[in-house]
Amino acid sequence: MATLELGLEEDVSAAPVRPARRLGALFRLAIGWMMLVFAVAILADMLPLPSPTDMDMLEKRAPFSFEHWLGTDGFGRDELARLVYGARVSLVVGLCAPVIGLTIGGALGMLAGYFRGRFETFVVGSMDVLLAFPPLVLALAVTAYLGQSIFNLTCILGVLGIPAFMRVARAATLSLARREFVIAAQALGATHARILLRELLPNVLLPLLAYFLLVVAVTIVVESALSFLGLGVPPPVPSWGSMIGEGRESLDVAPRLAFIPAIAMFLTVLSFNLVGDTMRALTDPRQGAL
Amino acid sequence: MSSGVLLSVEDVVVDLPTPRGNLRAVDHVDLAVGAGRTLGIVGESGCGKTMLSRAILQLLPRKARPSGRVMFDGQDLLRLPAEKLRRLRGRSLAVVFQDPMTSLNPVLTIGTQLIETIREHLELDLAEARQRGVDLLAAVGIPAPEQRLEQYPHQLSGGMRQRVAIAIALSCEPKLLIADEPTTALDVTIQAQILDLLAREQRRRHMAMIIITHDLGVVAGRTDEVAVMYAGRVVERAPTSALFKQMRMPYTEALLAALPKLDAAPHTPLPAISGRPPDPTRPLKGCSFAPRCRYAAGRCNTEKPSLSRAETPGHLYACFHPIETGAGAVA
Amino acid sequence: MAFVARRLLYLVPVLIAVSVLTFVIASLLPGDLAYVILGDQATPENVAALRHDMGLDQPIWLRYFGWLGHILQGDFGRSFRTGQTVLQAMSERVPVSFELMILAELLGLAIGVPLAIACAAKSGSAFDRFMTGSAFAMLSVPSFLSAILLIYLFAVELRWLPATGYVPFSEDPLANLRFMVLPALTLALAEWPGIMRVLRSDMIAALQEDYIALAKAKGLKPSRILFVHALKPSSLTLVTITGINIGRLIGGAVIVETIFALPGIGRLLVGAIYNRDLIILQGVVLLVAAGFVIMNFIVDMLYAVLDPRIRHGHA
Numbered sequence: 044m045a046t047l048e049l050g051l052e053e054d055v056s057a058a059p060v061r062p063a064r065r066l067g068a069l070f071r072l073a074i075g076w077m078m079l080v081f082a083v084a085i086l087a088d089m090l091p092l093p094s095p096t097d098m099d100m101l102e103k104r105a106p107f108s109f110e111h112w113l114g115t116d117g118f119g120r121d122e123l124a125r126l127v128y129g130a131r132v133s134l135v136v137g138l139c140a141p142v143i144g145l146t147i148g149g150a151l152g153m154l155a156g157y158f159r160g161r162f163e164t165f166v167v168g169s170m171d172v173l174l175a176f177p178p179l180v181l182a183l184a185v186t187a188y189l190g191q192s193i194f195n196l197t198c199i200l201g202v203l204g205i206p207a208f209m210r211v212a213r214a215a216t217l218s219l220a221r222r223e224f225v226i227a228a229q230a231l232g233a234t235h236a237r238i239l240l241r242e243l244l245p246n247v248l249l250p251l252l253a254y255f256l257l258v259v260a261v262t263i264v265v266e267s268a269l270s271f272l273g274l275g276v277p278p279p280v281p282s283w284g285s286m287i288g289e290g291r292e293s294l295d296v297a298p299r300l301a302f303i304p305a306i307a308m309f310l311t312v313l314s315f316n317l318v319g320d321t322m323r324a325l326t327d328p329r330q331g332a333l
Numbered sequence: 334m335s336s337g338v339l340l341s342v343e344d345v346v347v348d349l350p351t352p353r354g355n356l357r358a359v360d361h362v363d364l365a366v367g368a369g370r371t372l373g374i375v376g377e378s379g380c381g382k383t384m385l386s387r388a389i390l391q392l393l394p395r396k397a398r399p400s401g402r403v404m405f406d407g408q409d410l411l412r413l414p415a416e417k418l419r420r421l422r423g424r425s426l427a428v429v430f431q432d433p434m435t436s437l438n439p440v441l442t443i444g445t446q447l448i449e450t451i452r453e454h455l456e457l458d459l460a461e462a463r464q465r466g467v468d469l470l471a472a473v474g475i476p477a478p479e480q481r482l483e484q485y486p487h488q489l490s491g492g493m494r495q496r497v498a499i500a501i502a503l504s505c506e507p508k509l510l511i512a513d514e515p516t517t518a519l520d521v522t523i524q525a526q527i528l529d530l531l532a533r534e535q536r537r538r539h540m541a542m543i544i545i546t547h548d549l550g551v552v553a554g555r556t557d558e559v560a561v562m563y564a565g566r567v568v569e570r571a572p573t574s575a576l577f578k579q580m581r582m583p584y585t586e587a588l589l590a591a592l593p594k595l596d597a598a599p600h601t602p603l604p605a606i607s608g609r610p611p612d613p614t615r616p617l618k619g620c621s622f623a624p625r626c627r628y629a630a631g632r633c634n635t636e637k638p639s640l641s642r643a644e645t646p647g648h649l650y651a652c653f654h655p656i657e658t659g660a661g662a663v664a
Numbered sequence: 665m666a667f668v669a670r671r672l673l674y675l676v677p678v679l680i681a682v683s684v685l686t687f688v689i690a691s692l693l694p695g696d697l698a699y700v701i702l703g704d705q706a707t708p709e710n711v712a713a714l715r716h717d718m719g720l721d722q723p724i725w726l727r728y729f730g731w732l733g734h735i736l737q738g739d740f741g742r743s744f745r746t747g748q749t750v751l752q753a754m755s756e757r758v759p760v761s762f763e764l765m766i767l768a769e770l771l772g773l774a775i776g777v778p779l780a781i782a783c784a785a786k787s788g789s790a791f792d793r794f795m796t797g798s799a800f801a802m803l804s805v806p807s808f809l810s811a812i813l814l815i816y817l818f819a820v821e822l823r824w825l826p827a828t829g830y831v832p833f834s835e836d837p838l839a840n841l842r843f844m845v846l847p848a849l850t851l852a853l854a855e856w857p858g859i860m861r862v863l864r865s866d867m868i869a870a871l872q873e874d875y876i877a878l879a880k881a882k883g884l885k886p887s888r889i890l891f892v893h894a895l896k897p898s899s900l901t902l903v904t905i906t907g908i909n910i911g912r913l914i915g916g917a918v919i920v921e922t923i924f925a926l927p928g929i930g931r932l933l934v935g936a937i938y939n940r941d942l943i944i945l946q947g948v949v950l951l952v953a954a955g956f957v958i959m960n961f962i963v964d965m966l967y968a969v970l971d972p973r974i975r976h977g978h979a
Contacts, residue, residue: 172681175957176949179915180933184949185689187937264806268919271808272934284808291812291923295820302816305809313804320800392877423883435874440897449892450882501882 073314084131095124096279125281132282137263139197144204152212170206178203191277204258211254215247253326256319260312283308339368339541345401354614358384360565369539373552376562382545386513424454427507431514433494437486444482454505469500492523509541561585564621571648581655584622628654682953687728690946740947750947761928765913767848772855780860784867799857807916811850811923828925847924851916866898907963
């Protein structure tokens with residue numbers, strides 16, 4: 044069994060090595076930016092930053108200075124501090140929500156792909172229902188009813204990610220379930236649970252994780268969009284989306300208040316997309332060759 | 334035979350860069366086809382016969398590096414400007430590909446694909462071109478040609494599709510038709526019909542034709558001359574009748590032996606050629622066929638035999654140990 | 665035909681499930697509708713009376729069937745703030761959103777398709793690499809970012825176009841278009857990268873096909889090979905992309921209408937949320953989801969009609 048799996052992986056990884064090398068420099072820059080964002084988000088409390096919520100009405104929209112490196116916003120709050128704490132919100136929501144989607148969607152997809160039959164029909168059908176709502180509209184509606192909080196926001200964005208993860212897991216399971224190593228395990232009398240967890244899960248996890256990064260990018264965008272509309276993270280907690288939304292009011296006098304968080308968000312989303320896309324190319328199971 | 338050479342392939346080499354190194358798909362090939370004559374190119378898949386035809390048609394993959402000369406009607410196709418080449422292709426130089434399922438555009442009607450060729454090269458208005466299209470479809474044996482013009486390729490059977498492809502190739506009365514494995518993708522029962530159609534139209538239109546195939550049986554009664562290719566090189570070349578009377582190259586003999594024979598006892602196992610063709614990215618020092626050849630000895634493994642003359646006029650072969658006269662009369 | 669019938673049959677359970685889900689979401693509200701409506705005047709007696717009037721004291725499944733019954737008769741409810749019915753509000757707003765989405769998709773195609781063709785024709789060239797890279801980068805720019813950028817450039821700095829506002833097309837077509845340019849362009853900027861990427865790779869694949877080799881061997885002009893032989897098979901992909909884009913366009917419209925103050929469905933939705941106008945919200949969500957399902961169905965059908973292989977395969 045082990046040799047078989049090894050053989051498969053070699054086949055898969057042999058072909059697309061080149062694009063990864065070509066993307067080398069950009070890929071490393073993206074990883075670097077992601078690590079920087081992670082670092083400041085985790086260490087935010089330890090950094091010598093002013094409070095992101097302390098207002099100073101005498102210093103509204105102050106320009107860059109030694110005291111406020113990126114100036115202050117319309118309420119005199121330190122822009123850099125808000126940017127750093129905003130990263131924290133974006134990452135918490137952006138990472139936790141896809142974890143929900145990955146866990147539930149991945150499990151449903153594997154079960155559907157492994158057991159087939161009625162259960163699969165039911166799962167695929169329910170996903171079609173979920174997909175019948177334009178994602179942003181559903182997110183808006185649910186947060187409107189449930190109330191705005193980071194927890195609610197994470198849950199709803201997580202649920203929205205389920206169908207996509209379900210599809211990836213189901214497709215991977217379907218193609219794997221007919222392979223020799225699974226059939227061999229079945230012939231040896233392994234239980235369904237054992238086959239799913241020991242044989243299938245390790246193989247399904249790789250494409251799921253590659254996809255995970257792309258969903259993180261989308262989630263960050265949706266969270267920001269909701270916060271931009273004032274319907275995401277409740278104020279005064281800083282979020283990149285709400286910073287851009289507030290900055291929009293002063294585009295004529297201080298465009299930087301909108302553009303600084305916009306650039307931070309763009310770079311972060313781009314990095315996740317870039318790394319995710321590369322990972323997906325590397326793990327893309329071109330199993331037609333087998 | 335000397336009546337005007339239409340196409341001459343002179344010292345053509347095609348190199349393909351691959352991740353594993355340079356692949357020499359066509360290795361110093363010389364061939365000639367006279368006007369109105371028929372040449373068969375025979376070889377296993379991967380022997381370079383298709384790459385050679387693509388070199389003649391100038392349809393090589395973008396990264397391929399061809400060299401040598403392909404003289405057609407006094408012009409070197411390898412060095413012809415794109416626009417001149419375009420006017421030549423479809424007009425005097427036509428092709429029929431292996432699989433009519435993939436060589437006809439699935440979302441355009443038969444009529445569109447036929448008439449666009451006619452209108453591109455001949456000064457005809459739409460009605461005239463349409464009439465010519467109908468006549469062509471009828472000529473290649475397609476019933477109800479008027480209705481067929483409105484149909485899409487998937488609505489026709491494989492044999493009918495290949496007839497359409499032939500009609501397209503014939504549409505501007507080409508001087509040379511290249512048929513690249515024209516029957517390989519078809520049912521066995523259809524194959525002979527298509528080959529006979531090609532032979533009939535070739536004679537009727539006095540055009541030259543190159544039939545590329547892996548099947549010696551296909552070229553047997555239908556060509557004037559046969560060239561056998563192996564590992565990118567022409568290893569034997571002879572007038573068809575001379576070749577089947579007396580083949581000198583052990584590879585040709587092996588190819589012929591691999592054909593099923595009607596007069597053999599039922600369940601006779603076919604003698605397949607043992608081994609595989611050499612890796613084209615790792616050229617051998619000696620004869621490329623030596624590792625699989627039962628006559629191979631001595632210098633076969635150290636030196637490449639060149640294409641040299643046999644006793645019969647026009648018969649050339651590349652072998653140090655040719656089959657002795659009288660020994661290989663199998664057919 | 666069997667194909668159409670099967671797809672149509674599948675619509676029914678999906679639409680029913682959509683209505684259930686919409687209803688359940690709306691019933692999730694902590695507290696309930698009666699409190700929201702009564703606001704400050706909520707006393708236990710008032711609330712109980714209103715709950716009884718509205719049937720809120722009945723079990724949820726009874727309420728669902730009551731609600732569904734009204735909907736099947738065309739009664740989607742009435743805003744308790746403006747007194748407008750859901751259908752009135754929708755019928756006023758739908759044309760605005762439709763105009764926006766159609767303009768955006770056309771603009772997206774107008775940018776994406778020529779770029780895709782140019783890149784496919786010269787795949788691997790510097791131009792191709794640059795455009796592919798730009799498209800990838802643009803995929804990371806959400807519409808509210810491009811909206812801000814466009815407003816800043818064209819409304820704040822250059823003062824060429826209005827930043828917000830709306831005039832109905834029937835009143836003044838030219839003014840209507842002036843108000844529509846920036847919102848439509850914002851959405852188009854999010855659309856073209858997807859269109860370009862998919863069409864480009866599809867055309868590159870098509871250009872490797874045997875029928876392209878034959879088209880070249882037939883001596884056709886390069887333009888005909890590119891636009892007829894390679895683009896026509898790929899045009900099916902365009903229909904698919906357009907279908908996939910609808911969901912994102914609706915989401916994008918919500919944001920863009922809010923930013924540019926266009927009175928479309930998206931703004932109706934966001935307004936209903938701001939005002940806690942829950943009847944409107946419920947009706948709009950249901951109608952948008954149903955519309956989305958039906959539009960996806962139409963795209964599926966369109967695909968079948970356009971592809972001769974599918975059309976004849978099932979005929």
